[in-house]
Amino acid sequence: MTTVLDGKQTANDLMIALKQTVDELKTKGVTPGLAVILVGEDPASAIYVRNKHRRADGLGIRSLQISMPKTTTETELLNKIEELNEDPTIDGILVQLPLPADIDEQKVIEAIDPNKDVDGFHPMNVGKLWTNMPQVVASTPYGIMTLLDHYHIDVTGMNAVIVGRSNIVGRPMAALLLNHSATVTIAHSKTKDLAKVCAQADLLVVATGRAEMITADMVKPGAIVIDVGMDRNAEGKLVGDVNYAQVAPIASAITPVPGGVGPMTIASLMLQTVELAKRRVHADA
Numbered sequence: 001m002t003t004v005l006d007g008k009q010t011a012n013d014l015m016i017a018l019k020q021t022v023d024e025l026k027t028k029g030v031t032p033g034l035a036v037i038l039v040g041e042d043p044a045s046a047i048y049v050r051n052k053h054r055r056a057d058g059l060g061i062r063s064l065q066i067s068m069p070k071t072t073t074e075t076e077l078l079n080k081i082e083e084l085n086e087d088p089t090i091d092g093i094l095v096q097l098p099l100p101a102d103i104d105e106q107k108v109i110e111a112i113d114p115n116k117d118v119d120g121f122h123p124m125n126v127g128k129l130w131t132n133m134p135q136v137v138a139s140t141p142y143g144i145m146t147l148l149d150h151y152h153i154d155v156t157g158m159n160a161v162i163v164g165r166s167n168i169v170g171r172p173m174a175a176l177l178l179n180h181s182a183t184v185t186i187a188h189s190k191t192k193d194l195a196k197v198c199a200q201a202d203l204l205v206v207a208t209g210r211a212e213m214i215t216a217d218m219v220k221p222g223a224i225v226i227d228v229g230m231d232r233n234a235e236g237k238l239v240g241d242v243n244y245a246q247v248a249p250i251a252s253a254i255t256p257v258p259g260g261v262g263p264m265t266i267a268s269l270m271l272q273t274v275e276l277a278k279r280r281v282h283a284d285a
């Protein structure tokens, strides 16, 4: 029998507990504050940002949505970040990616105070993760680890294969799995004989953005399969990077799309915003 790793339900469970933490913080005079900056009007980004605000509202986290026009200059964006860096009521700052092409993403990421970098994209937080002293960790990989933990899946000694080497998913996922004592391979678009590499995996994490590219022949029977994809197939339906119909029957556990990794990403963002806000209590004590 295949276990469906239900990210939606798991996220809901985690948020019930987190609501209590937020309530307690409030009695100590701290309301966690999250600022989400959206530049331009990418429709997919707008949906994600709306989901984040809905979650924050449900928890009693103060969420500031800052929508800037697509004509925003790099300097204007950097000034906004500086303002939020200095705002003591803001614990977490997230700049929704991708940014318009004429804005230097790396420069923007590095402008965020690393102590407010709730995405964990700042080089300081990346370095801390890779030295196994994590502070804030990219939400998607963090959410995946939390989901595995929720289902009592211990990755120690597992052969983990990640397909995709992005800064926001593949690389931080590799670091987290390594920190948890998995044997880690990062495969990508230039990997030779990808099917063979994937078929070695006890744990397969796929983040390529290529609809349904992982087929049954690429998966070892009994493997755990994590699908980070949010793609549209030929019929315009939301699908993952994994061909679910083919792969689910042979996997021991698999995440659905939607309802798998996506809700866990948002839950992680909320968890880490609250963690950052806790430091304000200690600072004031």
Ligand SMILES: Nc1nc(=O)c2c([nH]1)NC[C@@H]1CN(c3ccc(C(=O)N[C@@H](CCC(=O)O)C(=O)O)cc3)C=[N+]21
Pocket (backbone or CB within 6 Å): 047, 048, 051, 094, 095, 096, 097, 098, 119, 139, 140, 230, 238, 257, 258, 259, 260, 261, 262, 263, 265, 266
């Ligand atoms: N600075 C930054 N931080 C991010 O964390 C970030 C980002 N930029 N850019 C884009 C990606 C993507 N992302 C998702 C979040 C939630 C869902 C999500 O909630 N998905 C739901 C449903 C979505 C739907 O129905 O369309 C699900 O999978 O069940 C998906 C994707 C965060 N990202």
